[in-house]
Amino acid sequence: MRKLHLSLLTLLLCVTGLGLAYYKVTVIGLPLTASEQALVWNIEASVSFRAKPDSSIKVTLPLPLDPPGFTILSEDFMSANYGLAIEQDENGRVALWAKRRAQGKQLLLFRAALIEVKESSAASDDKSTSKSAATTSSTPAFPVVPQYPPKLLPVIEGLLDKARQQSADTVSFSQRVIEELNSTSPTLELKTLLQQIDRPREFAKNIGWILAGARIPSQVIRGLRLEEGKEYSELESFLQVYDGTRWRTLNIRNGQEGLPENFVLWQLNSSKNFVIEGAREYSIKYSVGKTLREVIDIAEITSTQKGLHLMEFSLHSLPVHSQNVYKVLLMVPLGALMVVLMRNLVGIKTFGTFMPVLIALAFRETELLWGLILFSLIIGIGLLLRAYVEQLRLLLVPRLAAVLTMVVLLMAGTSVVMHKLGLEMGLSVALFPMVIMAMTIERMSLIWEEAGPAEAFKQVFGSLLVAVAGYLVMNIDELQYMFFVFPELLLVVLAVIILLGRYSGYRLTELWRFRALAKR
């Protein structure tokens, strides 16, 4: 019964601990190691212009909205004393800047940090099309055939006829048209058409206008290719045509289907455009840069965006100095586990049960070698002074208090002397738990008297050995990171400790102790 209870409990602890950690890794995307960094794209749109005197200024800038394949981590607007409003509807989002009067050069900035969402490109492509389909009406109406100017009508009709003959469906039809319009040696008629339609910002829209002649629904999407250090004066346009079930994206320069890699969709439809009023000599510039950021920070931001509140209750939500305290505290159970292992599995004797853990914590600050030297120094001198106090025949508690006082004085003295010698490590001696040191001195001197120096040294070395082992485990940065980000893993440690609590096999030292009997 007890055994079943115990195994169920440990199983529950392990499942809870590992399950929570697994959830955090897979759903929230917390990294397993501290050094993991993710690429963050910083995109920026800047509008610079000169204000017209005596005229109010209004600037409308389309903004990206949930670009497929990316998550916006943060955005900010830099617009000194301009009124800012952000409007959003199913066609997208715009920033509206307004100011009644302004003089001289003006600069408006929009900045956003994007992170790529890890999905297979096919899936993200699917998502992009489904999203854009969702943002417009689910099945777009077939456009009416536009009234083409009589001069261009025959050219367009010829173009459409030719494409119709060479294609099988909407997409290949549109591709043919685009190829034709981009051909390196266009016919004379085509040249006149191109002169009319191949204007920098309008080309995609005009292709859509031509395709409307074949009653193909189309829309223009604009966005940026993410390339480090690039600057663009305009967004790149792509044409989307509706094939009856979904939107297909086509490159307007070669007709290839699909968006290029690292393309961030900025603007859907051309219904919302960049508009500027009351300004002259204006220019708009888009720039792209990349930086590395800790995955953990990103996970925190994205999880709150996703509406997962777990991260809000993580240790990361504490003030930084408390975080640092917990980074250490969460390692203490591991030190305790080491003590359990060393005492119950190996069978090393120590002074006090958890004294080695406290010493190990102090070692973290002093560094191992100096920690050992300082520890031995204080214990050694403390023992000498304790031997003197013994002569005075003091009662137990005053004697302990006297030893404690001497330990504090010793620590202060060591710090001062070593500081004067230029050994800054001496200062960290203050981190030794002085009460524990005093108790250690007292117990060591008792054992020395009762069981001889051999036993006393055996126990002090045992304690130091366990402390060093604890220090080595507690000082693994990876583990420290793991337990801080996934504190639920302590449940697994707890399970291990509970299991070890029922270990009734031999200790390693008992194999030695009973070795005479093993020979028979």
Add this chain to the structure above:
Amino acid sequence: MFKTWLNLRKTGIVGMNQRNADYISVYNRRSRFPLVDDKLQTKILAEKAGIAVPELYGVIEIEHDIANLANIIKDHEDFVIKPAHGSGGNGICVVTGQLYDRYRLSNGNLLTQDEIAYHISNILSGLYSLGGQPDQALIEYRVKFDPVFEAISYQGVPDIRTIVFKGVPITAMVRLPTRMSNGKANLHQGAVGAGVDLITGQTNSAVWQNFPVDHHPDTGAPISGVQIPHWQKLLTLAAQCHDLVDLGYLGVDIVLDRDLGPLVLELNARPGLSIQIANAKGLNKLLQAVEQLETIPAPPQERAALGQAIFHKT
């Protein structure tokens, strides 16, 4: 190493972890521990039940009472001072005689009134007690040792440790002080442990510092073959101690007095495992044999005989 492990398992050696997990934590109720940890309580219980113990002369409970020492010992030339909560024989002071206001100790040292008072004060402040709790000092009858162990002990107090499991004595050893153990009877302090044949009460194999020995390291006398007197009485006494404190896994320490016969010195709720080395016999099979018994007879004599039968079989 793994082979050693298997060999130990086969021999039925009980390790520290097994003792704690399978026996002490199962059979020894926590609430009963104070009865054996406090030697004063044990002694009062034993006296009530008619179990022979060294006579208590007096108790010193507070610092101020130390002045009362002379009054307590005025009728006794020799006596023993021990902490009520002591462990491992620490803090025990055996006074064999008095000389010009000084006390002669068993190791030959002469202590002044002041030094004895300081020793008692140390006892009271908890120097020798488990966990440093304030303690009491017991002043009691000094056992006049039966000469049976004279040749094989060096000063101090040879005693007989018996493990009593669920009221059945299952194994015993004689603990012989050496020069190394400083008169103390604890094996880890350097005393010799001699296994005892539970049926005959004769010493056989012996262990010193975890290794088998044949002769006492100080006196050089052969250890085996010594017949312990009053053996049946002694085993019965050990079995009786179980009823006294109701601890399932109990260590009973008995001394042999020249005039008074076996006296119970102290009880132990966490008896050590060296007894296995002294007897060259693992505890596991003995313990299991007792665990498998359906009923255990009530009279201590029958339990002593039962223990001997189990010892004989395994």
